[in-house]
Amino acid sequence: MNELESVVSVLANNTYLNLEVVSFVENDREAARERAIAVKNLIKSINEDVSARVKLSWFDVPEMIGQQSKKSQSMQSEGLLLFCRLINENEREESI
Numbered sequence: 664m665n666e667l668e669s670v671v672s673v674l675a676n677n678t679y680l681n682l683e684v685v686s687f688v689e690n691d692r693e694a695a696r697e698r699a700i701a702v703k704n705l706i707k708s709i710n711e712d713v714s715a716r717v718k719l720s721w722f723d724v725p726e727m728i729g730q731q732s733k734k735s736q737s738m739q740s741e742g743l744l745l746f747c748r749l750i751n752e753n754e755r756e757e758s759i
Contacts, residue, residue: 670745671706674713681748682706682713685720689740692723698743716750 674680686699699719707714726744729736 671709679750681716683718683746685744687722687726689725695721
């Protein structure tokens with residue numbers, strides 16, 4: 664099982680989680696957008712049911728990675744971050 668299949672499995676087993684996909688490519692917002700969409704499409708190919716809970720963001724600026732101390736921080740010109748977020752009660756669908 665690859666890493667993305669593991670993430671999809673977690674989403675499939677917990678319907679109260681959303682996945683936030685954040686892509687960034689310094690000075691190339693379109694490339695960042697395409698990467699975020701590609702990840703969502705891969706997730707959809709693994710399990711279409713969870714793809715509705717995948718939220719995308721993309722940026723054309725570098726990301727600061729590391730600890731709060733300046734000594735251990737570095738700027739990454741491109742990357743992909745995945746975050747799981749618990750869905751708030753008011754966002755949850757109710758079945759009748």
